[in-house]
Amino acid sequence: MHIVIIDPSRVVQAKLAAELEATGCFVDCFSTSDLALRHIEATRTVDVVLTSLEIEPIPGLELCWKVRTLIDEKRPLHVIVMSSNSSERALAEALDCGADDFVVKPIRREELMARLRAANRMITLQRQLVEQAETDDLTGVLNRRAFLSTMDVKRRELDASDSLSVCLLDIDRFKSINDTYGHGAGDTVIATVARIAGEEAPIVARLDGAEFALAFPVLESEQAAHWCDVIRTGIAKHAFDSGSETFHVTASFGVSDWRADEPLSAALLRADKGLMEAKRQGRNRVQIAAAAETAEA
DSSP states (O other): OEEEEEOSOHHHHHHHHHHHHTTTOEEEEESSHHHHHHHHHHOTTOOEEEEESSOSSSOHHHHHHHHHTTOBTTBOOEEEEEESOOOHHHHHHHHHTTOSEEEESSOOHHHHHHHHHHHHHHHHHHHHHHHHHHBOTTTSSBOHHHHHHHHHHHHHHSOTTSOEEEEEEEETTHHHHHHHHOHHHHHHHHHHHHHHHHTTOSEEEEEETTEEEEEEETOOHHHHHHHHHHHHHHHHHOOEEOSSOEEOOOEEEEEEEOOTTSOHHHHHHHHHHHHHHHHHTTSSSEEEOOHHHHTOO
């Protein structure tokens, strides 16, 4: 676990850090709450905030509120408050202000470790629930909802001048594969295509049936098309076993740039036009959206 300790006493910091690091935890220590809060906000790997109530310049209870605002569905954070005040009122105030747990100073090692184990179980469960909600069951890649969310984050992380290309991949004549070899073989084809795509594309999502979305941050459409062609070749070369015979499948691709000044839907529409053109030209090919379409407002 990645733990942030906030306490005005460097002696307390050193003692707790030594005990936690001995169990394999990664620990950051802060004496002031404002610096700690900025670090927690910027460092999404932080799992647990272990904070004293007696801190400055942001008081402990206020810090709990501010840390709670950083938590979203993809970022579980567990806040444990430390205080020498063991009254029920102090406990209630801490929990009301967003703390998840409370330990009394001086802190007993056994009690702290037990509370951290409980925190780890909660964080692990939350992450598993998020993963289940965002992952396609058959392939293990992102589902449509997670793809849209991930792309929104990626676009905001990049500068407006940075390239970002998107691609739509569709397995050719997939209905015929199901009809000829059965749905079990069809599922194997879908899972294998997802795996091959994931070996080259940084972001892969299954949108529906035999259609996937790929994304290539910082690559222009021509560069992304190259890697799509590598994926296309890998799919075409793969031999599938139906039990009675082997067979091959192909896939078609449509690629488009996604500009920072437009919605993702506009780029996906261009990619879809490229995909349809690839199908029209005989399938098993990569088609970049035409220059005139890419220049549309």
